[in-house]
Amino acid sequence: MATIGIIYLTTWFVFSLLGFLKIGDPKRQVLYSGSLVAAALVLTFVLLRSAELGAFVFGIGALAALVRLTRAWNRLPVNRPRG
Helix, strand or coil: CHHHHHHHHHHHHHHHHHHCCCCCCHHHHHHHHHHHHHHHHHHHHHHHCCHHHHHHHHHHHHHHHHHHHHHHHHCCCCCCCCC
Protein backbone atom coordinates (compact mmCIF):
# COMPACT_ATOMS: atom_id res chain seq x y z
CA MET A 1 0.00 0.00 0.00
CA ALA A 2 2.87 2.38 0.74
CA THR A 3 4.30 1.68 -2.71
CA ILE A 4 1.08 2.80 -4.40
CA GLY A 5 1.13 6.00 -2.34
CA ILE A 6 4.70 6.72 -3.38
CA ILE A 7 3.78 6.13 -7.04
CA TYR A 8 0.81 8.52 -6.77
CA LEU A 9 2.90 11.24 -5.11
CA THR A 10 5.71 10.84 -7.64
CA THR A 11 3.23 11.05 -10.51
CA TRP A 12 1.64 14.11 -8.94
CA PHE A 13 5.03 15.83 -8.57
CA VAL A 14 6.22 15.03 -12.11
CA PHE A 15 2.92 15.95 -13.73
CA SER A 16 2.82 19.22 -11.78
CA LEU A 17 6.30 20.13 -13.00
CA LEU A 18 5.42 19.22 -16.59
CA GLY A 19 2.24 21.31 -16.40
CA PHE A 20 4.21 24.44 -15.54
CA LEU A 21 6.76 23.95 -18.35
CA LYS A 22 6.77 26.93 -20.70
CA ILE A 23 7.77 26.56 -24.35
CA GLY A 24 8.50 29.64 -26.46
CA ASP A 25 6.74 28.52 -29.64
CA PRO A 26 2.94 28.83 -29.27
CA LYS A 27 2.21 25.97 -31.67
CA ARG A 28 4.41 23.58 -29.72
CA GLN A 29 2.99 24.84 -26.42
CA VAL A 30 -0.55 24.10 -27.62
CA LEU A 31 0.48 20.62 -28.73
CA TYR A 32 2.41 19.90 -25.52
CA SER A 33 -0.19 21.26 -23.09
CA GLY A 34 -3.05 19.68 -25.00
CA SER A 35 -1.27 16.32 -24.85
CA LEU A 36 -0.79 16.65 -21.09
CA VAL A 37 -4.46 17.45 -20.55
CA ALA A 38 -5.55 14.58 -22.80
CA ALA A 39 -3.18 12.17 -21.01
CA ALA A 40 -4.56 13.27 -17.64
CA LEU A 41 -8.15 12.69 -18.78
CA VAL A 42 -7.39 9.28 -20.29
CA LEU A 43 -5.42 8.12 -17.26
CA THR A 44 -8.10 9.39 -14.89
CA PHE A 45 -11.09 7.75 -16.52
CA VAL A 46 -9.51 4.66 -18.11
CA LEU A 47 -6.74 3.60 -15.75
CA LEU A 48 -7.75 5.01 -12.36
CA ARG A 49 -11.54 5.03 -12.97
CA SER A 50 -11.95 7.61 -10.24
CA ALA A 51 -12.51 11.32 -10.80
CA GLU A 52 -11.53 12.15 -7.21
CA LEU A 53 -8.22 10.29 -7.43
CA GLY A 54 -7.55 11.78 -10.86
CA ALA A 55 -8.22 15.27 -9.54
CA PHE A 56 -5.71 14.65 -6.75
CA VAL A 57 -3.01 13.15 -8.97
CA PHE A 58 -3.36 15.40 -12.02
CA GLY A 59 -5.18 18.46 -10.65
CA ILE A 60 -2.46 21.09 -10.33
CA GLY A 61 -0.57 19.96 -13.42
CA ALA A 62 -3.72 19.81 -15.53
CA LEU A 63 -4.80 23.30 -14.42
CA ALA A 64 -1.35 24.69 -15.18
CA ALA A 65 -1.37 22.97 -18.58
CA LEU A 66 -4.82 24.44 -19.32
CA VAL A 67 -3.59 27.93 -18.45
CA ARG A 68 -0.55 27.48 -20.70
CA LEU A 69 -2.80 26.07 -23.42
CA THR A 70 -5.16 29.06 -23.42
CA ARG A 71 -2.30 31.58 -23.34
CA ALA A 72 -0.52 29.86 -26.22
CA TRP A 73 -3.79 29.54 -28.16
CA ASN A 74 -4.29 33.31 -27.91
CA ARG A 75 -0.74 33.92 -29.21
CA LEU A 76 -1.10 31.74 -32.32
CA PRO A 77 -0.47 33.66 -35.53
CA VAL A 78 -3.60 34.38 -37.52
CA ASN A 79 -3.52 34.82 -41.30
CA ARG A 80 -5.62 37.88 -42.04
CA PRO A 81 -7.68 37.82 -45.25
CA ARG A 82 -6.40 40.11 -47.96
CA GLY A 83 -8.97 42.33 -49.43
